[in-house]
Amino acid sequence: MGLERGLDHGLRQGRERAAIVLEDGATFRGWTFAGTGEVAGEVVFTTSMVGYQETITDPSYKGQILLFTYPLIGNYGIIPGDEESMGIQAAAVLVREYTPHHSNWAADKSLAALLEEHGVIGVEGLDTRALTRHLRDRGAMRGVISTLDSDTLSLKQKATAHPSMVGLDLASTSSQLTEPTLLPAYGEETCRVAALDYGVKSSIYRELRSRGASVLAMPGSTSAEDILAENPDGLFLSNGPGDPAALESAVETLRSVLGEVPTFGICLGHQLLGLALGCETYKMPFGHHGANHPVRNLESGKIEITSQNHGFAVREEDLPNGIRMTHRNLYDGTVEGLHSDEKRAWSVQYHPESSPGPRDSGYLFDEFVEAISEKATV
Amino acid sequence: MPRRNDISTILIIGSGPIVIGQAAEFDYSGTQACRALREEGYRVVLVNSNPATIMTDPEVADATYIEPLTVETVTEIIRRERPEAVLPTLGGQTALNLAIELHESGTLDEYDVELLGASVESINKAEDRQLFSDAMNRIGMKTPESRTVKHPDEAEELADRIGFPLIIRPSFTLGGKGGAVADDHAGLRTSVIEGLDASPVGSVLVEKSVAGWKEFELEVMRDLDDNVVVICSIENIDPMGVHTGDSITVAPAQTLSDRQYQTLRSASLRIIREIGVQTGGSNIQFAVDPGSDDFYVIEMNPRVSRSSALASKATGFPIAKIAAKLAIGYALDEISNDITQATPASFEPALDYIVTKIPRFAFEKFPAATPRLTTRMHSVGEVMAIGRTFTESLLKALSSLELDMADVLPILDEPNPYRIFAVFDALRAGMDIPEIHDRTKIDPFFLASMARIVAAEDSLSADFDHEELNEAKKMGLSDEAIGQATGRSTEVIRGVRQALGIRPTFKSVDTCAGEFPAQTPYYYSTYETEDEVERGDNRSVVVLGSGPNRIGQGIEFDYACVHASYALTESGYDAVMVNSNPETVSTDYDTSTRLYFEPLSAEHVLEVLHREKAEGVILQFGGQSPLKLASELQASGVNILGTSPDAIDLAEDRSRFGRLLTELGIPHPSFGTAINPEEARETARSLGFPVVVRPSYVLGGRRMEIVYNESDLDLYLRSNADTSPSHPTLIDKFMEDYIEIDVDAVCDGQDVYIGGIMEHVEEAGVHSGDSSCVLPPITIHRALLERIEEYTRRLAIGVGVRGLMNVQFVVRGDTVMVIECNPRASRTVPFVSKATGVPLAKLATRVLMGEKLRDIRPGRAPSGHFSVKAPVFPFDRFADVDPLLGPEMRSTGEAMGVDRSFGGAFARALTAAGQTLPDAGRVYISVSNREKRAVVLIARAFADLGFELAASEGTAEVLKNNGLAVAVVPKIGELDEDVLSLIEEGGVDLILNTPWGRGARTDGYLIRRKALLHGVPCITTLAAAAAAVQGIESRIRGNTGGVNALQSLYASSP
Ligand SMILES: Nc1ncnc2c1ncn2[C@@H]1O[C@H](COP(=O)(O)OP(=O)(O)O)[C@@H](O)[C@H]1O
Ligand SMILES: Nc1ncnc2c1ncn2[C@@H]1O[C@H](COP(=O)(O)OP(=O)(O)O)[C@@H](O)[C@H]1O
Ligand SMILES: [Mg+2]
């Protein structure tokens, strides 16, 4: 017990050993710094070096076990107003070392405290880089974290028993919305946006509202009729978790509203727009999760450093006629943006609202709000 | 945009001699730039006066000019080489300022040479503090309230308005040169005057102090398509008020939330666009309020910097190389990321480790200066360490420092070189974090992390188990620290640890936190489960670098290590580099087959050797640091290539060495050792004064003095009281008025190759590192030279040298004596290699790997020209220090001058070292009585050259009696027209002042300080004065060749 007072690694009171086992049997061991018990989910890594608070509260991570490649997490605590949704979306958090002594004037509690409040497990002390390389080489996998069971075999079975991401509808259940809610513009209103919430990040609404758009937030399941009944100037399709292909009814809805109202989508919203326009989506090996991916805007030629978080993507091969690819990821060439002139609909796969990440892409909100404000003034 | 084809020849300007604030990092960036541009097929012309650099190796550029960095010479080079463009953003402030001068002198227009990287406008906008803060305010960025002043009175007005303390920041300077903090009106005046002198444009910014705020730096890159990326963020542990170069810094930023960080990032993008740096890297500094989201922009450096070198090593993103490619038209996305090879350079590196940089200081060499850290940079080098946690990276960095704890005196309350140790002490003493934060303003995040280290140490039980030990290693505690904490020896801990199979894993630096496979073998150690080293089955040899630059062990040794590495790969081995210095070429990931960025401690070196299963290790190129490890490594069964530890000891142990010399029949100054003051007096008496005294086993002439009589000896003994049986004092007969000679040689066990014989300009008594020297010798006749070579051979064989050795002789009449022998690469290896065209370190490496000199047959040196090495000193940065030469080394770097006459070469070298000799004007002479006779000849020579003579009373009298016209200048304080005011008014163009009398604040001291302050060349030995005469003469009589490219010098050799 010699190190108890000294080292924050697991041996301290209240900390329990935790086992992390992937569906392929790969096993890692650490200690909890928050929560206890057992949880399963797809394990994904994010390379973003700051923004753990925004990330764990981002609904797109719903049900996923979140691995931070940056090794020190918790440094600046939890800052009121920096969350992306109520509560914690990630199923669990894996870090190399948790910082119990956060330091930032704006912080009001520690990361561990927040996780504890929501009963989310946080584990530290494992070789997170080894796990990252494992996922990079073999692809994203389901895994189980447990403080109750340390037996690799049984945990491996639990991991495989967990539903795979492919075909999984997480979006319908992630909207924290039951009926439409109006969020007024900050300052003078220049246009009205109907937003379909599949698990939206609150910073997206902030971006729209700060540009004079009032936002009518609607559940992702809202019907075409109900959307059009509101006669919005523009329609926004939010980000969200899970496999877009599993959301047939949402795609159906879009098919019938597209063309009626200018539409802009982000992340899952982009994938759904793609499906509605007749594109295909597919599951990527380990997805894009980070804040440093270069994306070229094919229209302007400019490069943006983008915030990314998605495990599925729109297939570039045989895009339907009239559908233009507007942005390309310079790491792996994947589709980052789509545009349909005919339907006056466009979208990006990445996150122009950043949070976390560079703010190179705010112009997309300007363009959207401008486009629909013009219409509004007609 | 693709590569530009309208350009074929590009001139790159280097940064000149190593000075505080501008060091090896510019060799690293310059070398990368040269390589990158040649890869692209351009013809590269390089000018840099610093011979101790890889960039000035003849292979690195197409035409290499080791010439002074002045408008005059560079114009001459441009006239001859006709480059279409010049790249000034990789040679530090020196190159940037020279580019501006070349523009203002009209040279650039005349030969229509284009400035690449940064336009004159943007350089001015960034470097002129006023233009900069105007620009910032234009884009709505805050800078501290300030005012640009060209006269002290203007500063007073600001002081009256906003009060003290105030920060003084000269324009167009770096390393905080001429910068200061003023706490009252008196301080303000002097500081502003100093600042105005320091600024090449005579303008300083006086500014409200935000000392204590958090300081951050961002490294930004921009291409011609206006794409901008941030390569790295750096957080200073020492807050505002301590120069970033003197601060302990961490990458990436640790205590900013995403919102706070992105605010700085977005600001950086707007700043680089507003300033208009077209392409390349820039460094932007911010001050951030610890209690709110307020922040100020402090400055932007529109060029690669010390910090960008650090950022490159910290991230694996080669900023200088990319900057060079951007400068010739490529866009970021058109350049591939070497490390992944799959992805473009248009991205922002993601780290999955923490990097800590700690500066290395040299205050112990300047006892007169107070070791206090301010806005003016004082550090002479730095170490960097990589760890997976902050504690691990901090502790590794501390081990890398190689500090002699005897020099360490920690103070908590004011910023000083050893405050970090004071913080540890305070924590051990139980002081709480809020109080320490109060007194240091260091962010609690760092303090609390340090508290965990302290807690870990004292909670380690003597009967620790496997898991505790593993956790302790994970935290970063060294075997030594664990030993101290548990009352065991380091060896025992290491034994137990290895027996328990607790060994480090090596992880790679890959720019992308593991998202893509890394192709580049750049590793660091940590205690985790997965090891990533991809070691083929080729035989590997480990080269130990020289650690942090320090006075006495600088870039010269890195140069030798890099050559060793090149030679190894050329002979088909895997070259493995271990070093902890982020400034250097040796820690560039493409210098060696594999790079381990690790402390040069036995523990870390042994683990690398273990992981590498290396054939052996090479110690002799990294200076004293690796040599210190020799016996410990051998004891652990490591195969040491080259001179054996016992042979090393034979050369370093005075009494063993003395006996050897007698056996070999080689004369040496008589000497003795004393274990107490009484014995010391005895020995001195029997040797006869003057004598040289020093503690045993010292380096760089540490605490070495020449004493002329018994009272001085007592004084010395009292100030160095630790004389004892374990620390004997060495006493040598001081060989007065002897010429000193340096020899570098290579020995393979049978044959000895004499690399070069250097004759010092200053007489023995001035440390070899601090005296100018010339190759070949100019006053030693053939017979003596042959004897010197013969002694060198005998010594090499006698000591048992394998590889490089350096011998120092003193010579007078026809006596030749040996004063010391260093069985390793010396400071002069690069100088000799450049002067002769024979790469000594490569030669030595091949010998170490078993080749024979007689098979290699190194070429012969070209004749027909003289090469002079001149040192540069950091005196201007250390207030109150007397700029005098002595047996203790204090220079930070050197410049080289080459010409067909000694005088010409000496003049060039001095110019390059910033001591430009005047062609006409007034010489002020004031020498000690011992030298009054000898000075007559010199004075006459100056008169013959048309100089006006002025002198102090005594000296003037002697000169008059010898029929020389000389003006008498009143003693200091006598009249208001004294010599000091004369210097101030610029009434003196050259000063010859040799020291007399002891103690501080003599007139001589005041004169030398004043000269230093006003940049008047000041010569302090007659020998150097005589050489200066030759220098001026050869210039006036035009007895000098033009500029010379090394390549043509070597070609012209027989
Ligand atoms: N207004 C200020 N208040 C307190 N410290 C300052 C202020 N301005 C600069 N400094 C300190 O002085 C150091 C050197 O200033 P800087 O402008 O960066 O000089 P240099 O160009 O030589 O690097 C900075 O690193 C910072 O710590
Ligand atoms: N016996 C001596 N007589 C005259 N000068 C000496 C003598 N011993 C040393 N020196 C001077 O002191 C300098 C430093 O001595 P050295 O032994 O080289 O110390 P280090 O090993 O630190 O370089 C030499 O370069 C030389 O100029
Ligand atoms: Mg600067």
Ligand SMILES: [Mg+2]
């Ligand atoms: Mg600076």
